[in-house]
Amino acid sequence: MEEKNKKNNNGPKINLTWIYVIIAGILGYLVLTSDNKTAVMGGSSKSVAYGEFKTYVENGYAQRIIANKDDGELQMYVDAEHIRDVFKNMPVERGRVPYVETEYPSNDKLDEFLADQQELGNFNGDVTYKKNSSLFGNFLWSFGPLIFLLFMWMFVMRRMGGGGSGGGPMGIFNVGKSRARLVEKDHVGRVTFADVAGQAGAKQEVQEIVEFLKNPKKFTELGGKIPKGALLVGPPGTGKTLLAKAVAGEADVPFFSMSGSDFVEMFVGVGASRVRDLFRQAKEKSPCIIFIDEIDAVGRARSKGAAMGGNDERESTLNQLLTEMDGFGTNSGVIILAATNRADVLDKALLRAGRFDRQIYVDLPDLNERKEIFQVHLRPIKADDSLDVDFLARQTPGFSGADIANVCNEAALIAARHNKTHVSREDFLAAVDRIIGGLEKKTKVMTAAEKKTIALHEAGHAAISWLLEYANPLVKVTIVPRGRALGAAWYLPEERQITTREQMLDEMCATLAGRAAEQLCTGHISSGAMNDLERVTKQAYGMIAYMGMGEGLQNICYYNTDEYSFHRPYSETTAQLIDEDVKKMIAEQYGRACQILSEHREQHALLAERLVEREVVFAEDVEEIFGPRPWTSRTEELLAADEKKQETDDAPENNDKNIESEEV
DSSP states (O other), X not given: OHHHHHHHHTSOOOOHHHHHHHHHHHHHHHHHHSOOHXXXXXXXXXXXXXXXXXXXXXXXXEEEEEEETTTTEEEEEEOGGGHHHHHTTSOOOTTOOOEEEEEOSOHHHHHHHHHHHHHHTSOOSEEEEEOOOOHHHHHHHHHHHHHHHHHHHHHHHHHHHTSSTTTSTTSGGGTTSOOOEEEOTTOTTOOOGGGSOSOHHHHHHHHHHHHHHHOTHHXXXXXXXXOSEEEEEOOTTSSHHHHHHHHHHHHTOOEEEEEGGGSOOSSTXXXXXXXXXXXXXXXXXXXXEEEEESGGGTOBOTTSSOOTTSOOXXXXXXXXXXXXXXXXXXXXXXXXXXXXXXXXXXXXXXXXXXXXXXXXXXXXXXXXXXXXXXXXXXXXXXXXXXXXXXXXXXXXXXXXXXXXXXXHHHHHHHHHHTTOSSBOHHHHHHHHHHHHHOOBOTTOOOOHHHHHHHXXXXXXXXXXXXXXXXXXXXXXXXXXXXXXXXXXXEEOOOOOSSOOHHXXXXXHHHHHHHHHHHHHHHSSOOGGXXXXXXXXXXXXXXXXXXXXXXXXXXXXXXXXXXXXXXXXXXXXXXXXXXXXXXXXXXXXXXXXXXXXXXXXXXXXHHHHHHHHHHSEEEHHHHHHHHOOOSSOOHHHHHHHHHHHHHXXXXXXXXXXXXXXHHHO
């Protein structure tokens, strides 16, 4: 019975007040626009021609005449003595004054005719002239603007409130209610940890929250206090929101989801009211989880960037949020999860112990985690049997979970565009190139000289990156325009936790190799190296001003974390020293690139010729020209170690040992 009542309540609700208003309006319109002649004077009527009307007047039948100047119509009220002469056998109501209706040609002719009849003594009554007057029209002219403003106000309030005035959950009277979306614990499409690939460290940290929600007595009996809040911090696309949903799905508890921007409105006090209502609902559904996505929209540090002398609604909302989080009981069963990629701008009071006790870092996935993410997103895709997931993971360094999902989707679209039945390795490589470099522009027209210059430039990058120890190993290089770039080179960067000065200098030298190759081989430089110079300049300033890797300024960091500061944390003399160190560092690496290219001039020229001929050159071609690379990258070492571990785990003797240990 309860389910039937719920279904019936979900139907459209009829408001009888509006029905009454509509009926009254229709009746009023009918009354105001109806012909009121009979209501005023009453009586029967008869339509005649203008000539017959003149005959009645000439015979002395007219008692009174009313003429309408606008419509050219008139009414002749018949004298009581001559009613039967005019209407003859027609029924006439008693007590009513009957009249005759007709249309006259013009006012002048009517005036002339009636004046003649008055002189002859045939008509001695009154002649009245009137104009059209609509009560409804007069009413609209008088009260129409007021009614229009009233309906406009109701419309605006309804749109701002998100629903009917007072009728729905988002009406004007409910504007202070929480807009959080509630997902009940028996939700069919809930997310679990099985749907979250990678992020083993983050899942391990939130596992304690899940255990508390499932069995709170396990912790409270020992006197422990469960963290009230956990803040998920990480780059965009790493799965912070998905991880929060998985926590709610694993714990099987209600889940309130809301964005930080949903608290702030143009009305004063609405944000604080919504915070109070959200936590009130959460206490009623306890145990449950509150998830606030992009909390930096409401949790920024206070007294920074606020309006001078004005009321900051965001600060009021943040104060209420701080109060509600600190006002919970110790074991109320309500846990707050929040996600942001800008933890540095959050208010310190929000991050203190007792509110967000833990900060869980959700970093970009490493090599093994990218494999797991690919395996999850490859489930709905009809991939070729020969597809190597390890190869795809190696080709996508620095990709987030959202980027990998985009790669799989783009690969499927590319395969469908070419009428394939399965998605192959080439489709995934094309998808990676499409996401990183942009769409190929094979129709762009280039001269032979421009094509040769671009080939020399890209061959310089490829040669130096192959010959230097810490430079990123090359995957492929092309001179086909992509996006805004005339050529591009794909590398396989090492996944490092820290980066040394020597590694940065090798990368800088490889970046400057394109400009150096142009100058050595053609004798002039072009605008094609602008992006390279921009990257090198930023990297050099970061190394010297922030990391303390300069020769003149060692072990000094001038990084300023205050985003609202408009002054530099160093003097003009220090700025001059930084500029000199940057110029010196870039000049040294540029000279180093020129020297290496001069020593391998023949191989560089051969690689450039192959680029002009084929337009795309892979690492195998570079290895054929320059020989095998003497250094093994850290990524390749991790991959080899992982394969060795997998082979060891799959060995039969190891399986037997594991079985024996379990039996013991």
